[in-house]
Amino acid sequence: xxxxxxxxxxxxxxxxxxxxxxxxxxxxxxxxxxxxxxxxxxxxxxxxxxxxxxxxxxxxxxxxxxxxxxxxx
Numbered sequence: 001x002x003x004x005x006x007x008x009x010x011x012x013x014x015x016x017x018x019x020x021x022x023x024x025x026x027x028x029x030x031x032x033x034x035x036x037x038x039x040x041x042x043x044x045x046x047x048x049x050x051x052x053x054x055x056x057x058x059x060x061x062x063x064x065x066x067x068x069x070x071x072x073x
Contacts, residue, residue, distance in 0.1 A: 001031060001065055002063060002064030002065070003026075003027045003030040003031060003064060003065050003067060004061075004063060004064050004065065004066045004067065005023055005026055005027065005067045006067060006068055006069070008068070008069055009026065009056075009067050009068065009069050009070050010023065012069060012070055013070065015072075017071075017073075018054065018070055018072035019052070019072070020048055020050040020051070020052035020072075021048045021050075021052050021054050021070060021072055022048065022049070024049070025046070025049060025054070026056060026067055026070055029043070029046040029054075029056055030056060030058055030065050030067050031065075032046075033058065033065070036060055037058055037059050037060045037065070038059065038060060040057055040058070040068055041057065041058065041059065042055055042056070042057050042071075043056050043058065052072060052073070053072070053073035054070055054071060054072045055070070055071040055073070056068075056069070056070050056071070057069045057070075057071075
């Protein structure tokens with residue numbers, strides 16, 4: 001499955017709350033979500049390689065899984 005990370009989500013990675021979360025962590029988390037996600041949904045409880053907990057908001061589109069934003073804990 002192709003994972004598309006929005007520019008907004010990438011920009012949020014530079015904020016203090018998301019520090020320690022990388023694009024690879026987001027892609028890995030998005031691929032772990034089973035099934036089809038027809039509407040934007042918040043998925044909780046992911047952990048980055050560096051140990052930072054985060055949530056993602058994602059939905060499936062024709063081109064793949066779109067990650068709209070990332071929320072650090």
